[in-house]
Amino acid sequence: MPSRFSDAFRAHPQQQLKHPDFTSLHELPDSYAWNQRDDPSPETFATESVPLVDLNDPNALQGIGHACKTWGIFQVTNHGISTSLLDMVEHTCRSLFSLPVHQKLKAARSPDGVSGYGFARISSFFSKLMWSEGFTIVGPPDEHFRQLWPQDFSYHCDVIKEYKEEMKKLAGRLMWLMLGSLGIIAKEDIKWAGPKTDFKEASAALQLNYYPACPDPDRAMGLAPHTDSTLLTILYQNSTSGLQVFKEGAGWVAVPPVPGGLVINVGDLMHILSNGSYQSVLHRAMVNRSHHRLSSAYLYGPPSTVEISPHPKLVGPTHPPLYRPVTWNEYLHTKAKHFNKALSSVRV
Numbered sequence: 528m529p530s531r532f533s534d535a536f537r538a539h540p541q542q543q544l545k546h547p548d549f550t551s552l553h554e555l556p557d558s559y560a561w562n563q564r565d566d567p568s569p570e571t572f573a574t575e576s577v578p579l580v581d582l583n584d585p586n587a588l589q590g591i592g593h594a595c596k597t598w599g600i601f602q603v604t605n606h607g608i609s610t611s612l613l614d615m616v617e618h619t620c621r622s623l624f625s626l627p628v629h630q631k632l633k634a635a636r637s638p639d640g641v642s643g644y645g646f647a648r649i650s651s652f653f654s655k656l657m658w659s660e661g662f663t664i665v666g667p668p669d670e671h672f673r674q675l676w677p678q679d680f681s682y683h684c685d686v687i688k689e690y691k692e693e694m695k696k697l698a699g700r701l702m703w704l705m706l707g708s709l710g711i712i713a714k715e716d717i718k719w720a721g722p723k724t725d726f727k728e729a730s731a732a733l734q735l736n737y738y739p740a741c742p743d744p745d746r747a748m749g750l751a752p753h754t755d756s757t758l759l760t761i762l763y764q765n766s767t768s769g770l771q772v773f774k775e776g777a778g779w780v781a782v783p784p785v786p787g788g789l790v791i792n793v794g795d796l797m798h799i800l801s802n803g804s805y806q807s808v809l810h811r812a813m814v815n816r817s818h819h820r821l822s823s824a825y826l827y828g829p830p831s832t833v834e835i836s837p838h839p840k841l842v843g844p845t846h847p848p849l850y851r852p853v854t855w856n857e858y859l860h861t862k863a864k865h866f867n868k869a870l871s872s873v874r875v
């Protein structure tokens with residue numbers, strides 16, 4: 528099924544890289560050995576940690592605003608997504624990535640496509656390979672899931688559909704909390720939120736990530752440093768740590784899994800919408816010697832035709848707009864071409 532994002536990638540087809548069977552590799556091949564990983568000094572971990580916000584706390588709005596300004600990332604608890612649903616998603620991920628390689632390749636992402644199995648899109652910007660596998664879902668997963676699991680595809684489709692619905696509701700709630708903290712509170716302030724202010728027309732992609740256990744984790748990279756091209760991203764990580772974020776002055780800081788918690792990232796489009804008040808966070812995923820790791824990222828953005836620009840309430844004589852208006856599609860196109868220079872290329 529053609530997706531709304533496919534236009535963005537057609538002009539920048541991704542080179543087809545052959546996925547190895549990670550379980551058969553007992554040493555790190557040179558193509559996976561990253562020489563300059565820019566590792567944190569050990570003391571970095573102790574001094575600062577990513578804010579944790581309880582969504583039932585009456586001060587959640589202030590906590591979120593502060594976290595978005597200083598970190599561009601925070602974790603949430605009491606978010607309303609049931610543990611049983613998160614367990615089901617984890618089970619679907621596990622079942623998907625433990626299929627034999629030839630089976631997963633039946634649902635391979637096409638070079639100019641968005642959905643399917645393969646390396647992360649950003650792979651093409653790095654000379655070394657990443658120690659991970661990914662599965663991107665945009666729109667209904669049915670066609671690809673039928674190729675993966677001819678027998679049980681409908682169970683897995685139902686899990687993913689329910690997860691996407693729940694994530695969409697949570698993302699809408701987080702949008703109002705993040706915007707509210709900037710004084711954007713009235714429903715007229717964001718027209719595309721729709722008559723029910725539920726952001727019904729929002730678009731999203733679901734990225735499932737699998738990081739196999741790695742014989743030489745200190746030289747490998749699970750997912751290279753990047754910012755997400757979203758308004759916000761909701762990340763679920765299983766109990767194995769690996770996510771790190773870059774904080775000015777502190778370096779790379781680990782984001783340890785919090786039981787029942789979800790990680791919320793500020794994406795590039797939110798940085799634009801907030802006229803630079805909120806930071807989109809640079810993050811990466813590391814790998815582990817003995818444990819594999821799973822994560823699922825719900826990448827959330829505006830409807831395809833909506834232009835995102837610095838919000839008028841945040842623009843004035845002393846605060847000129849820092850970015851020109853851009854649609855999500857256009858921005859993904861720019862990202863596919865310029866990667867980490869995408870934001871500066873839309874600066875006015």
Ligand SMILES: C=C1C[C@]23C[C@H]1CC[C@H]2[C@@]12CCC[C@@](C)(C(=O)O1)[C@H]2[C@@H]3C(=O)O
Pocket residue numbers: 532641647648649650663731732734753754755756757824826859862
């Ligand atoms: C809607 C999106 C957002 C995408 C592209 C497209 C589908 C897959 C997303 C990711 C997921 C993994 C990291 C990233 C950097 C990547 O390589 O693919 C993301 C990218 C972006 O945030 O730019």
Ligand SMILES: O=C(O)CCC(=O)C(=O)O
Pocket residue numbers: 734736750755762764769770810811812821822823824
């Ligand atoms: O696996 C992780 O912790 C990070 C995943 C991520 O950044 C992404 O999918 O965009």
Ligand SMILES: [Fe+2]
Pocket residue numbers: 753754755810824
């Ligand atoms: Fe990411």
